[in-house]
Amino acid sequence: MKAIPAILLALLLIVSLVHGGSYSSQHRESIDAPPSWRFPLGTDDLGRDRFVRLLDATRISVLFAGAAAFAATLLASLAGGIAGYTGGWFDHMVVRTIDVLLSLPSLFLLLVTRALMPLNISPVLSLLVTYALMAAMGWLSPARVIRAGVRSFFDSEYVLQARAEGCSEARILVRHILPNLRPILLAQFWTSVPVFILTEASLGFLGLSAGEPFPTWGSLLHELQNPLMARPEAFAPIVAIALCVCCFKRITPWRVSQI
Amino acid sequence: MNPVLYARISADYPNRPGVLEDVEFAIGRGEILGLVGESGSGKSTIAMTLLRLIESKGGKARGELLFQDRNLLALPGRKMRRVRGREIGLVLQSPLSALNPSLRIGAQILEAWRAHRQGSPDLLQLLEMVNLPPEPGFLNRYPRQLSVGQAQRVLIAMAVIHRPALLIADEPTSALDVVTQAEILRLFSSLNRQMGTSILYISHDLLSVASFCHRIAILQQGRIVEANTTAEIFRNPQHPYTQALLAAIPKPPNCLETTTDCPSLAWSETINQAVDDGQYRAKDSLVCASRS
Numbered sequence: 001m002k003a004i005p006a007i008l009l010a011l012l013l014i015v016s017l018v019h020g021g022s023y024s025s026q027h028r029e030s031i032d033a034p035p036s037w038r039f040p041l042g043t044d045d046l047g048r049d050r051f052v053r054l055l056d057a058t059r060i061s062v063l064f065a066g067a068a069a070f071a072a073t074l075l076a077s078l079a080g081g082i083a084g085y086t087g088g089w090f091d092h093m094v095v096r097t098i099d100v101l102l103s104l105p106s107l108f109l110l111l112v113t114r115a116l117m118p119l120n121i122s123p124v125l126s127l128l129v130t131y132a133l134m135a136a137m138g139w140l141s142p143a144r145v146i147r148a149g150v151r152s153f154f155d156s157e158y159v160l161q162a163r164a165e166g167c168s169e170a171r172i173l174v175r176h177i178l179p180n181l182r183p184i185l186l187a188q189f190w191t192s193v194p195v196f197i198l199t200e201a202s203l204g205f206l207g208l209s210a211g212e213p214f215p216t217w218g219s220l221l222h223e224l225q226n227p228l229m230a231r232p233e234a235f236a237p238i239v240a241i242a243l244c245v246c247c248f249k250r251i252t253p254w255r256v257s258q259i
Numbered sequence: 260m261n262p263v264l265y266a267r268i269s270a271d272y273p274n275r276p277g278v279l280e281d282v283e284f285a286i287g288r289g290e291i292l293g294l295v296g297e298s299g300s301g302k303s304t305i306a307m308t309l310l311r312l313i314e315s316k317g318g319k320a321r322g323e324l325l326f327q328d329r330n331l332l333a334l335p336g337r338k339m340r341r342v343r344g345r346e347i348g349l350v351l352q353s354p355l356s357a358l359n360p361s362l363r364i365g366a367q368i369l370e371a372w373r374a375h376r377q378g379s380p381d382l383l384q385l386l387e388m389v390n391l392p393p394e395p396g397f398l399n400r401y402p403r404q405l406s407v408g409q410a411q412r413v414l415i416a417m418a419v420i421h422r423p424a425l426l427i428a429d430e431p432t433s434a435l436d437v438v439t440q441a442e443i444l445r446l447f448s449s450l451n452r453q454m455g456t457s458i459l460y461i462s463h464d465l466l467s468v469a470s471f472c473h474r475i476a477i478l479q480q481g482r483i484v485e486a487n488t489t490a491e492i493f494r495n496p497q498h499p500y501t502q503a504l505l506a507a508i509p510k511p512p513n514c515l516e517t518t519t520d521c522p523s524l525a526w527s528e529t530i531n532q533a534v535d536d537g538q539y540r541a542k543d544s545l546v547c548a549s550r551s
Contacts, residue, residue: 157356163312164351165417166344166374175370179361 005246009062012240016059021052024213034231041233044223048213054236057215061197062244064131064216069192071135076142077185083143084150085173095147098140106137107202114208127210130203134196142188149184153177194248201241217241261328262287263425263457268322268332270301270308278304280481281322286425291451291458293472293489295465295504301481302461303352306429309459310349311339327424345375348418348456352430354410358402364413365398371417380420389416389446408439412446419450426450427459432467444471465504469493477501 031047033039041050083094113133117126153159154177162172197217203209204218205225212219220237224230262285270279279301286292296302307313308320311331324331326347331339343349351357359367365382372380383393389412391397402410411431418426428447432440448471451458462468468475469489476486477500485498496502 157351157353158359160312160315161349161351161357161414161417162359162370162374163315164310164343164349165371166340166342167370168340168374171370171374175362176359180359182361 005243006250009058009244009247012055012058012243013062016055019052019055021049021055023053023056023215024048035233041236042231044234050220050233050236053215053220054240057217057220057237058240058244060127060210060215061200061217064127065193065196065200068131068135068138068196069189071132072138072192072196073142073185073189075135075139076188077146077181079139080143080146081150081181084147085154087151091147094143098144101137102140107199109137110134110199110203111206111208114203121211123211123214127214127216130200130209131196134199138192138196142192145188146181146184149181150177153180190248190251194245197241197244197248201237263290263327264309264459265325266305266309266323268305268308268320268324270304270313270318270320272313272316272318278318278481279308282478282481282483284476284483284486286457286459288424289451289455289457290474291447291460291472293468293475294459294461294478295463295468295475296478297463300478302463302478303429304481305478306349306427306459306461309427310343310347312343341375344371344418344423345421346423346425348421348423348426350411350414350418350426350428350431353434354407354414354431355402355405355434357414358405358410360402362401363398364400364402364405365395367402368398368413368417368420371420375421385416385420388419388450389413390442391416407434408436408442411435411439411443415443415446415450419454419456422454423456425457425459427461429461430463431460432462433464440467447471466508477504 026047027033027039027043027049028047030039030043032045033043033047035042039049039051041054044050044053079094079098083091110133114130117129121129159172159176162176167175200209200216200218201221202218204216205221207219207222207225209218209222210216217237217240223234265285267281267283268279269277269281272278282301282305284292284294294302294305304313304318307316307318309324309331311320311334313320320332322332326342331342334342358364362370368382368385369379382398383395386397387393391409391412402413405413411434415431426447431447432443435443444467447458447460450456460468460472465475469492472489474486474488475492476483477492477498478484479498479500485492485496485501487497492501493505496505
């Protein structure tokens with residue numbers, strides 16, 4: 001039972017890798033068509049196969065949210081790790097900066113920054129910019145967690161013990177701090193992915209995610225600007241998003257308890 | 260003969276100056292010196308200062324610290340690191356938190372070795388030396404799979420892996436039950452005899468210190484108020500604080516008329532023997548007492 005969302009998501013991902021359809025090809029003879037064998041989720045108002053677009057969106061959204069989460073965790077571990085390790089004025093500065101940035105409304109920042117971009121940038125660039133922006137704002141809370149972890153490790157008895165054994169600082173970092181930091185880093189990564197997927201969905205709904213004709217889960221939701229008028233099959237991306245977020249929420253405690 | 264270590268040290272923390280005030284003591288070769296004091300008297304600070312680990316906690320040590328003809332307080336950091344673990348070993352108070360939770364025991368012991376030497380030592384023989392099961396399976400365990408007593412033995416194994424000239428034990432038995440405590444004390448005593456390692460044994464428990472230490476120094480509020488041989492401390496305590504410590508040793512009221520079956524009576528005999536014939540017989544009876 002527990003594995004059902006994961007299996008469905010895996011199926012979706014596999015099919016998205018092997019199917020032959022194109023997300024941008026238009027079927028002019030059947031515009032806004034209802035679901036059929038040929039188009040399981042019908043076509044949109046430009047005559048594009050919704051199912052093919054959903055499959056490609058799955059691949060793009062999961063991949064890019066993962067990449068953004070990786071980038072955010074990397075940034076967070078650099079900032080948080082160095083701050084926790086050095087302490088002193090650098091630590092102070094990083095903590096204050098994070099506090100200030102976290103006190104700003106992040107969705108507002110995202111919207112403003114994204115809306116300030118010129119309208120005629122290429123779809124690929126808009127996609128990259130969207131996820132880069134999320135990574136640039138998503139490292140703040142993980143950095144705090146990682147900094148606190150590193151601090152507590154350096155104050156721990158076993159690091160004192162390692163120092164008493166005569167271990168060098170580099171050795172303490174590699175052999176004593178990093179193994180203990182690993183579960184924290186993984187947890188930050190696994191929790192960031194669903195956050196980014198949901199944020200992208202919000203941006204996409206407002207039309208500020210990837211530009212046409214690129215499909216992402218968010219940009220597919222743009223079709224639902226007027227939800228009361230939309231066809232039921234157009235809600236399929238929401239099901240996919242919920243499925244995926246569900247999976248990642250499951251992964252987190254499971255992965256962490258493995259270590 | 261020169262002592263292994265001669266210390267005349269003061270230590271300050273930024274928010275607590277004068278934690279140690281001109282604490283002066285020496286440890287002879289092969290000697291076990293007991294350092295007794297109440298919580299907050301600066302016992303652990305002495306351990307931290309001797310290894311200059313106080314610096315990593317933001318503190319500062321002043322004075323003179325002669326160890327094998329070098330003033331440790333004047334050594335550059337890199338050379339001091341070569342002394343830690345290799346020439347002076349440290350056993351910490353809480354064994355389970357002193358072991359890295361995400362490293363296996365074998366890897367942990369190897370870390371202590373590789374801090375100063377290449378290759379790998381005979382780990383099984385090392386385990387045997389500290390009375391741990393000499394099995395590869397034991398080395399694969401994580402700290403959470405050990406008992407406190409086993410963890411303490413692992414720490415002792417790591418502390419003596421380079422056969423240091425001096426071993427500092429900072430309240431190593433305060434987290435242990437009485438039986439394990441007696442076994443650990445016996446282990447220290449036998450390491451002292453086998454390897455000739457001098458031991459600085461820090462504790463708040465005068466009785467356990469008396470059971471195996473050659474000399475005892477009494478620490479109160481950052482100063483050593485009295486230092487003498489174990490027998491003299493018990494026979495003829497000079498300082499009021501020492502007298503108070505002695506008076507605080509529990510006396511068993513209702514066992515006095517019965518025979519030696521009573522553990523508490525054997526405990527009090529421990530003191531008598533420490534006074535009369537020195538520490539080794541006293542230690543043995545301590546072990547018997549805890550086992551009975």
